[in-house]
Amino acid sequence: KAKKLWQAGLKQLGKSKLDLTLVASDITTDKNVSEFLQSQLESKLPGLKVTVKNLPSKSAYNLAANGKFDLYLSFWINDYADPYSELQTLEMTNSHNYGKYTSAAYAAYNNELKQARKNAATRSVYFNHLLKAQEQMNQDYPVLPLYTMVEDHLVNTNLKGVLWHKVGMVDYTQAYFK
Numbered sequence: 074k075a076k077k078l079w080q081a082g083l084k085q086l087g088k089s090k091l092d093l094t095l096v097a098s099d100i101t102t103d104k105n106v107s108e109f110l111q112s113q114l115e116s117k118l119p120g121l122k123v124t125v126k127n128l129p130s131k132s133a134y135n136l137a138a139n140g141k142f143d144l145y146l147s148f149w150i151n152d153y154a155d156p157y158s159e160l161q162t163l164e165m166t167n168s169h170n171y172g173k174y175t176s177a178a179y180a181a182y183n184n185e186l187k188q189a190r191k192n193a194a195t196r197s198v199y200f201n202h203l204l205k206a207q208e209q210m211n212q213d214y215p216v217l218p219l220y221t222m223v224e225d226h227l228v229n230t231n232l233k234g235v236l237w238h239k240v241g242m243v244d245y246t247q248a249y250f251k
Contacts, residue, residue, distance in 0.1 A: 079118045090120035096137060097146035098130040104221065107146055139173040145171055146219075154239035156203050161186060163215060173217035182209040 083089060091110050097107040111123040123144070128136070137145045149169070151158035162169040164183055176182075189202035210216070226243055228235060233251045236244035 075117065075120075079121070083120060088120075090122065092122045092124065093143035094124045094126055095144040095146065096126045096128065096133050096142040099127040099131045100130070103127065103146055103148075110144075110146070110219075138168070140171065140173065142171070147171070150242065151240045156200075156207070157186070157189060158240075160203060160206050160210070161208060172215055174213070176213045176215075178209055178212070182206050182213075185209065 083091065095107050097103040107125045107127060111125050114123050115121055126133075126136075133145075135144055137147065138184060149159065149162065158231050161167060164170060164175045164186060165173070165175060165179075165183070184200045186207035189199050192198040192202065222241070224241070224243070229250070231251050232248055234247040236247060238244065
């Protein structure tokens with residue numbers, strides 16, 4: 074299906090090939106992921122050439138923040154344990170909406186988030202609005218989650234003061250041995 078859509082897209086553009094630039098940081102994980110994406114995209118979509126730009130994190134971020142990319146590999150971890158933390162990144166006014174996501178149904182997406190905020194006191198209504206926003210995002214696919222990071226920590230039972238955040242981060246700055 075991807076190949077058919079790709080060919081239809083090229084035809085619509087009146088092109089037989091396309092060059093895209095993938096911007097990512099120069100950390101090992103991002104280098105490996107961006108090289109894998111380049112390989113997969115070029116081998117599956119005839120006529121596509123992907124140029125990878127692995128840059129220092131700040132440089133990659135600056136390109137993304139200024140909209141100077143075709144594809145951008147980024148990392149997101151929620152600020153708090155609630156789907157709203159992730160969904161709100163695609164609101165037009167959010168600085169993390171690097172691709173300036175919008176669509177014909179984008180007003181509905183923003184409205185669902187607005188209604189979620191307005192009805193946050195009623196849990197079922199709140200999550201129903203978030204679910205509708207997620208469904209709209211899934212139709213448009215402005216962001217493609219590639220993987221989820223998971224960490225395991227083997228911790229000595231005498232180690233106290235470790236902060237286990239609900240969003241997956243572990244903070245050892247207050248840790249001490251009893």
